[in-house]
Amino acid sequence: MxxxxxxxxxxxxxxxxxxxxxxxxxxxxxxxxxxxxxxxxxxxxxxxxxxxxxxxxxxxxxxxxxxxxxxxxxxxxxxxxxxxxxxxxxxxxxxxxxxxxxxxxxxxxxxxxxxxxxxxxxxxxxxxxxxxxxxxxxxxxxxxxxxxxxxxxxxxxxxxxxxxxxxYCLGPSTAHIVEAATERGIPHIRLTAGNLVQLGYGNKQRRIWTAETDQTSAIAEEIASDKDLTKSLLKSCGVPVPQGELVETTEQAWAAAQDIGLPVVIKPHDGNHGRGVSLDLNNRQDMDAAFALAKRKGGGSIIVEQYIPGNEHRLLVVGQRVVAAARGETAWVTGDGQSNIIELVDRQLNTDPRRGITEDAPLNVLAPHEGAEIILELQRQGLTAYSVPAMGQQVLIQRNGNVAFDITDEVHPSVAAMATLAARAVGLDIAGVDMVLEDATRPLSAQRAAVIEVNASPGLLAHLKPASGHARPIGQAIVAHLFGPMQNGRMDIVGITGQVNTTPIARLLSWMLYTQGQKVGLACKDGFYLGERCVDPHDYTSWERGQNLLINRSIDVAVFEHNPQTILSEGLAYDKCRVGVVTDVSGFETLSEFYIDSLDKLYNVERTQVDVVLAHGTAVLNAADPQVVEMASLCDGDVIFYGLDPELPALAAHRASGQRVVFSEQGGLVLAQGDTRVTQIDLNGHWVDLPGSAEWVLAAVAAAWALGMSAELMGAGLRTFEQTIQKHR
Structure with missing residues (x-):
């Protein structure tokens, strides 16, 4: 040693x-x-x-x-x-x-x-x-x-x-949704440093922003932020709501309370998360103090409404159903004749491991000397944070704000139906519906109940990490709301990797797809193309530039050109592809800065293209390159070999096993599966004067076949592409 x-x-x-x-x-x-x-x-x-x-x-x-x-x-x-x-x-x-x-x-x-x-x-x-x-x-x-x-x-x-x-990381709610998407094989892209995330690629994508989606109506959000308008719409749809009025002064508030009948609730017109809300107010003094609190927390108009006895509940509606429900509980302490309320709260409530100051904690730490709502509640009992309650004296610390006790499996169907109706009335696809209920397990007709708020962009943590009960799979519900059972958010992606002829293969394939009527995006060394239009003539083989294709909502199919340098320095721009083309394993001498000093090491770089082919996808491999041939066994999907000579050992063996191959014969291209010649594309003298064109045309045709293109459309694409090249030569 x-x-x-x-x-x-x-x-x-x-x-x-x-x-x-x-x-x-x-x-x-x-x-x-x-x-x-x-x-x-x-x-x-x-x-x-x-x-x-x-x-x-x-x-x-x-x-x-x-x-x-x-x-x-x-x-x-x-x-x-x-x-x-x-x-x-x-x-x-x-x-x-x-x-x-x-x-x-x-x-x-x-x-x-x-x-x-x-x-x-x-x-x-x-x-x-x-x-x-x-x-x-x-x-x-x-x-x-x-x-x-x-x-x-x-x-x-x-x-x-x-x-x-x-x-820097996604918030816990957004991360939960992204994880649920990943479990379903749906890719994601973080679009900002915040919580705006794209699920899926191209024209198959959807977007989320925490608990909002690209289906969330801006009008519905505005309605939800206007509590008086929300209540009016709910009432017109038959949803029970507490009687209430919008007021500007304490005199108006007291007059409204006389009309409604005591006790009442006072809250900000534009508040949320229970801030500035005071419940069960029975006299003018308490109402004036509650009015001042609501003004500080909201700043605008104030709502005075009927007090409905019961516990506050939050029902989370996604699409057309309730996917989670939580009940609130009041918070009390018991006096010992020696400790003040701050000390009692710290000892009896804040020691609960479920309480904390981070988002991970289902319950908040309580500060009786700082929390305005708690200070007001204590004042109503003739106390302050520094009062010392008598032995056994019960002191109410908090009436609301503890809605974190899961009761999803206990909710009566009529209660759930009313919550979904409230969300539809406002127009939200995802909503947090706040209800006051005596007992969520009983029918609405058997109790006093009311919807007090409908919230856009509701918090999810109370359902993901409840104070008691089971965590609910909210992410799965939101992903299922955005994507049908057979959808995975993926457009067709073709990746082409190698050091030889990758650019012409990419250009030809994207052209053939374009002539078929598809909306095609191409990122290659020659530039960034949308259909036949070159949007940017600079090299687009980098990861960052490749993202432009994935976030473009108009694209049906995307074609990417790669080289070993990009894979080594950045990685591929996408997670999976339907078709992966590998042309060759050669030229390791140019990669010495990456410690790539042999064909075997280069093989491990380029195999990445085959590793990402989907199980229902296809690897298109050059049968004339022995190391490319070795990659066939790595593919989770099908394999198509291409080569000029139908007698190439790998091509012949692949065909003998009943698999698909593409080869050249008598001035044309043959697409065969096993002993069956599926079709032949006659070139009729086309392409003969383009040096080295034969092999890369085979690769592009094989990739098009893997995508399901017919021979007639391939032939048309080949002819028109050649004419385009000849025109610009």
Missing amino acids: VDFYTFMTTKRIEFLRVTHLRGPNIWTYRPVIEVWVDIGDLEDYPSNTLVGFYERLTTMLPGLAVHRCGVGEPGGFLERLREGTWAGHILEHVVLELQNMAGMRTGFGKTRQTSQRGVYKMAFRTRQEQVGRAALEAGRELVHAAIHNTPFDVTQAVAQLRDLADK
Whole structure:
């Protein structure tokens, strides 16, 4: 064993390159951060040679005990650590664990040696780039501290990462919906730094903004924000609502209360989340104080309405049904004759682990000396936050604001029907309907009940993390509302990868699709095309520019050209494709900066195109390139081989097994499946004067066949495309 840190305290892990691969890549089909790590002299010191390193690292990060690593079961990484592993691999697991501790769960990571001594490529999954990069830096410092036996504040580091995650990651409600979409195979794109998210691609896409969708009417939102108008519409549709009036002064409020009858409720006309709401008001003094509170919280007109006894309930309506329901409960404390109300609340209520100040907490922390609603409630009882209640005295702290107790399975059908009617009356596809009910399990006809509000963009956390009861699959319900049972939000995508003829293949294929009448988008080296129109003549093979196709709502099908450099530096622009074309595995010499120094390593780059072919999709592969042929076994879908010579071994064997092939014969193109010649496209002398055209025409035709295009339309597309090229030569 070597007492390493006593003579090498200045040695550090260095990062040579840090890249966010935002799409499918050589590591995985999800975004990762790839790091080129130089561990320097640490190459000579695996973990089992560093005195005390194992103990220090596992003390700082006890969660490493569940990391599986190579053995495939919990404890696998610790076993590797004891036996001896290197700093790059250790850093990978430390970064993953720091992200997990910060609440950004992830588990994928890999570390591989390069041909240069001490230099490793390390990749780790991250759900957000800034958080991942910060975890990488923190992880390096933690590993250094464990090696050199120097201090490192894990708690502070995790807190900083958690703050970054809260700042940059999707909110919990939006993330829940996105996860539900992912479970259904629906891709997503985050359109802003906030919670605006696209589900699906092209003309199959839908959009969400937390609990709003692209079906949420702006008119309905305006109606929901006007409580008086909402109440009028609900009443006209037969929805029970409390009698009420809109007022501007305390005198008007008292007069309205006399007309309505005490007790009453006072609340802001434009308030939400229960702010400024006072219940069960029985005298002028309490009403004046409640009026002032509502003015501070809302600033506009005030509503005075009939008080309906019962508990507040929130029913979440998605589409035409109630998918979740929660009940509110009042909050009380019991005096002990010694403690003031602040102390009683802290001891009897705020110690509840369900209470907190973050969005994750289903119940809020209560502050009797700061919360205006609580201060007013105490005043009505002749108390302040600093009063000391007598032994056994019950003190009401909060009447509303605790609507977080799940009762979804208990709601009576008539109650649910009334909630959905209220949402339809306002015009919302997703609505939080607030009802006062004596008992949600009983029919409406058997109790006093009323709808008091209909909310647009309702909060979802009370149903995702209730204070009691079961969490509800809100995300699944919203995704099902946006997409039919057989829909996955995917338009047809074709990806073309290689170093030879990829641009002409992409141009020809998109042209054939265009002449078929489809709305086609093309991102290739020649530019960005919509149909026959070149929108931008610059190179569009990058990830960011490729996103332009995916977010375009007018496109039926998108064609992407890729090269190995893009896959290595950015990843593919999409997660999956219907057709993946690979032309060749050649030219690794141009990729030396990526440590790609052999055809085998280039093969691992270009296979990414085949890895992302959908199960109902097709890989189109060049039968003349042996390493491209090897990729056939990696495809989850079908395979079409293409080649000039029908006797190519791979093509002939594929055809013999009953599969599809495309080849050249007597001046034409043959599409065959097994022994059957499905069709032949006669070129009639076309294309003969375009150098090297034969092979890439085969690839484009094979891709068109994979998309279901008929031979007649392929022939028409070939002829008109050649004429277009000849015209501009």
